[in-house]
Amino acid sequence: MPNIIVDRISKTFGNLQAVKNVSFEVNPGEIFGLLGPNGAGKTTSIRIMLDIFKADSGTVSILGGAMTEEKKNRIGYLPEERGLYQDIQLERCLVYLATLKGLEESEARGRINDYLEKFDLADARKKKVKELSKGMQQKAQLITTLVHKPEVVIIDEPFSALDPVNTQMVKDLLKEERHRGTTIVMCTHQMHQVEELADRIALINAGETVLYGGLTEIRRRFASDGVLVRAVNSLPSAIPGVQEIRPHNSSTLLKLENGKTPQEVLNTLIHQGIILEHFEIALPSLDEIFIQVVNHESE
Amino acid sequence: MKKTLLILKNELITALTRKSFLITLVLLPLTSFIILLVISGLQKSGQDTSAMLENLFVPASLSSAEGFVDNSGLMKEIPDEIANALIRYNTEEDARAALNAGLISAYFIVPDDYLEKGDVFYIRPDFNPMGSTQQSSSIKSLIAFNLSGGNPALAYRLQDPINAIEVSLSNQEQRDSDHWLTFFLPYIITFLFYIVILTSSSLLLNSISTEKQNRVMEILLTSLTPSQVLTGKIIALGLTGLLQTVVWLGAGLLMLRYSGRAFALSAAFQLPLSIMAWGVLFFIFGYAVFASLMAGIGALVPNLREGSQLTTVVILPMIIPLVFISALINTPNSPLSVFLSMFPLTAPVSMMTRLSATQVPFWQASLALLLLALTAVFLVRASASLFKAQNLLTGQTFTVAGFLKALAGK
Numbered sequence: 001m002p003n004i005i006v007d008r009i010s011k012t013f014g015n016l017q018a019v020k021n022v023s024f025e026v027n028p029g030e031i032f033g034l035l036g037p038n039g040a041g042k043t044t045s046i047r048i049m050l051d052i053f054k055a056d057s058g059t060v061s062i063l064g065g066a067m068t069e070e071k072k073n074r075i076g077y078l079p080e081e082r083g084l085y086q087d088i089q090l091e092r093c094l095v096y097l098a099t100l101k102g103l104e105e106s107e108a109r110g111r112i113n114d115y116l117e118k119f120d121l122a123d124a125r126k127k128k129v130k131e132l133s134k135g136m137q138q139k140a141q142l143i144t145t146l147v148h149k150p151e152v153v154i155i156d157e158p159f160s161a162l163d164p165v166n167t168q169m170v171k172d173l174l175k176e177e178r179h180r181g182t183t184i185v186m187c188t189h190q191m192h193q194v195e196e197l198a199d200r201i202a203l204i205n206a207g208e209t210v211l212y213g214g215l216t217e218i219r220r221r222f223a224s225d226g227v228l229v230r231a232v233n234s235l236p237s238a239i240p241g242v243q244e245i246r247p248h249n250s251s252t253l254l255k256l257e258n259g260k261t262p263q264e265v266l267n268t269l270i271h272q273g274i275i276l277e278h279f280e281i282a283l284p285s286l287d288e289i290f291i292q293v294v295n296h297e298s299e
Numbered sequence: 300m301k302k303t304l305l306i307l308k309n310e311l312i313t314a315l316t317r318k319s320f321l322i323t324l325v326l327l328p329l330t331s332f333i334i335l336l337v338i339s340g341l342q343k344s345g346q347d348t349s350a351m352l353e354n355l356f357v358p359a360s361l362s363s364a365e366g367f368v369d370n371s372g373l374m375k376e377i378p379d380e381i382a383n384a385l386i387r388y389n390t391e392e393d394a395r396a397a398l399n400a401g402l403i404s405a406y407f408i409v410p411d412d413y414l415e416k417g418d419v420f421y422i423r424p425d426f427n428p429m430g431s432t433q434q435s436s437s438i439k440s441l442i443a444f445n446l447s448g449g450n451p452a453l454a455y456r457l458q459d460p461i462n463a464i465e466v467s468l469s470n471q472e473q474r475d476s477d478h479w480l481t482f483f484l485p486y487i488i489t490f491l492f493y494i495v496i497l498t499s500s501s502l503l504l505n506s507i508s509t510e511k512q513n514r515v516m517e518i519l520l521t522s523l524t525p526s527q528v529l530t531g532k533i534i535a536l537g538l539t540g541l542l543q544t545v546v547w548l549g550a551g552l553l554m555l556r557y558s559g560r561a562f563a564l565s566a567a568f569q570l571p572l573s574i575m576a577w578g579v580l581f582f583i584f585g586y587a588v589f590a591s592l593m594a595g596i597g598a599l600v601p602n603l604r605e606g607s608q609l610t611t612v613v614i615l616p617m618i619i620p621l622v623f624i625s626a627l628i629n630t631p632n633s634p635l636s637v638f639l640s641m642f643p644l645t646a647p648v649s650m651m652t653r654l655s656a657t658q659v660p661f662w663q664a665s666l667a668l669l670l671l672a673l674t675a676v677f678l679v680r681a682s683a684s685l686f687k688a689q690n691l692l693t694g695q696t697f698t699v700a701g702f703l704k705a706l707a708g709k
Binding site for chain 1: 302305306309313513514515516517518519520521522523524
């Protein structure tokens with residue numbers, strides 16, 4: 001049974017309909033990408049999921065039903081904009097926010113010490129939060145999200161302000177959490193991170209779900225009739241069954257004629273004595289799909 | 300409940316460790332202590348502290364002699380006790396010359412039709428609309444002396460015709476009417492209430508606005524309900540205000556008990572317990588009213604700066620009793636004083652001023668408290684309805700009309 005079921009939720013602020021009939025489900029132990037351009041309605045959807053906002057219509061089931069006080073302690077949330085007390089010491093801030101998630105102070109202190117070591121923030125524990133860099137604050141915020149070992153984690157732009165080393169660390173952490181069985185909903189604009197981490201996605205545009213499903217399935221759905229090849233010897237200028245040949249990064253994209261299959265083109269290349277290093281069906285990147293869908297919607 | 304207590308604890312720690320709060324908490328008693336210490340030291344060294352204090356309040360230039368020109372012919376003799384303070388000149392030119400020479404600081408002209416009109420001109424080099432009333436005692440003495448035919452006792456009685464001795468038929472314990480604290484107590488209570496209620500409710504506004512601005516509010520709302528957050532904050536900052544009151548009053552009483560003769564609190568002077576009991580009740584409900592209004596503003600404004608500007612709207616009713624403080628103290632049972640002490644937004648300060656100035660009928664204090672309590676309940680509920688996520692997380696522009704509509708639940 002899915003840990004999160006969002007069923008046709010809608011929300012209007014004044015004259016603006018921020019969310020229109022958005023629906024998706026998130027299964028236990030999966031990383032789910034919630035994508036969309038700025039102002040698409042992602043944050044409003046998240047706030048409805050977290051019961052911060054009430055939906056005008058539609059329902060959200062989280063961890064088996066409506067949100068309760070007890071369930072709030074089983075959910076971790078990383079907002080896009082940092083939410084930390086700036087004028088107090090980092091350790092006190094983290095311990096306080098952890099106790100609000102139901103941890104006893106001593107337990108919270110112990111876990112936070114571990115995380116501070118792990119995130120290389122141990123030396124900063126007595127510093128005021130406002131003295132920390134953006135990257136350090138992002139890591140501190142991540143600690144508040146995970147310290148109570150939540151069953152559901154909702155993270156909005158988790159990689160913003162992080163350098164490549166810390167980005168990799170966070171990615172590894174998210175994979176660990178998934179392995180632990182945590183349900184993760186990830187909002188981000190960084191499509192390559194979604195491609196690497198997410199199992200399934202929903203793309204929201206102008207408050208509506210415009211794409212929803214498994215990542216591979218969606219990419220196949222948007223696949224053009226083409227293959228990517230890389231050969232040891234040079235490719236001929238014309239290949240039977242191929243209507244267009246053009247370079248694509250370090251490979252060459254062969255656009256197939258109507259009715260031709262990748263298998264037929266592969267056989268043709270082999271018969272022509274081409275020694276292939278690499279042959280794959282050309283699937284669009286999530287970036288390309290995102291742009292294609294958003295542009296199509298805006299037209 | 301546990302989470303509300305966590306909010307309460309955190310707010311208390313934050314408020315009590317705030318530098319500005321600690322400075323205010325300590326600085327006021329400390330400053331008073333230093334002043335008392337200096338005066339006590341002077342007393343011990345045998346100096347006349349009353350005269351020294353008088354010299355502090357009376358401008359030096361006004362302490363010097365003044366002149367007078369009598370065109371009425373009534374001023375036959377100058378009493379010995381004012382002979383050095385009031386110098387006769389035969390013509391106004393002589394008086395003006397003495398003034399220009401710095402021999403006198405001002406002069407009076409008693410015109411020939413004084414008996415008919417009573418006018419006396421007061422000539423001085425600077426302009427001070429209150430000056431003639433401040434410095435008219437010597438000329439009054441002179442005129443009274445001469446009108447009484449040179450009889451000093453009669454002249455004194457003319458100037459100060461009665462010495463009212465109040466005999467109260469009330470069966471309640473009377474405060475020593477001659478004690479200086481009886482005079483100052485209403486002022487002290489008024490300003491104390493004003494400062495403490497304003498400080499506590501401002502801390503609430505500060506706390507909410509800051510949490511909105513640094514986005515902590517969003518994190519809090521994933522763990523608590525808005526009303527849990529509001530409840531924890533209101534109680535914590537109310538306790539902070541009470542603590543501030545206790546520290547200030549306690550320090551004040553200690554200082555009075557152990558200071559020198561001039562300010563020593565006599566054993567006869569007792570602050571009635573009823574005032575303290577009313578004080579606690581009016582503080583609790585008064586704070587609840589103003590804290591709710593501040594919380595409402597905090598919930599609606601996008602940032603602390605805008606919130607601070609808008610506090611004027613809320614504190615205006617608290618300023619009204621300060622404007623009418625003389626009326627409240629001198630005529631505590633006048634219709635205006637009764638109205639101000641009944642109207643819920645002015646009641647906390649006004650009623651405490653009246654209670655410390657006179658004996659307020661029990662029904663009036665009770666009715667004022669009831670009205671205040673009902674207003675507090677209404678405003679706490681209205682503010683709680685404003686304190687919802689949509690207001691707390693969106694940066695909408697604040698309007699007074701919108702605020703009042705929102706308070707009214709529209």
